[in-house]
Amino acid sequence: MFNIAFHSRFNRRVQVNHPNIWPFIKILQGEENRFHHMYVQFSAGLGIRPKQAKTIAIQRRIDNLGQRYYDGAISAMEYLDGLSFTVAKQKK
Template sequence: MRTNNNAEAFHSRFNRRVQLTHPNMWSFIKFLQGDENRFHHLRIQFYAGLGARSKQAKTIAIQRHIDNLGQR
């Protein structure tokens, strides 16, 4: 799912991973620990020079279409 900003991306990822309308405290803590671990690994990869993964062709095509709509 595409999002407009970092806050929406966080909430989208949270809702997909927790899959509960009102998660209990332990589910929330487990999510935060997993997210912290994920970002720790991304940071290590970034400092190792691996950078971000390349965008898929589908994502590039969608973004190009959105950009074209904005120029009209």
């Protein structure tokens, strides 16, 4: 999971397939600084942020849908529909 998150973040920061060497080095330096900062925080005893109640509720819905699908209570299409409704952003 962490590996996927790292690559996703890194790709968003680079934004091109073949960056020039100097902007690429700047991005690497920024990532090194970020991880050093996180290391210092964890070494000082600062833990990870607790999940928000909204995130926990969404994860429970996803877990519940998965369990119902694997138990055979709902079809694959109902499972996918449920997931799409669960993760879709609400219009304001």
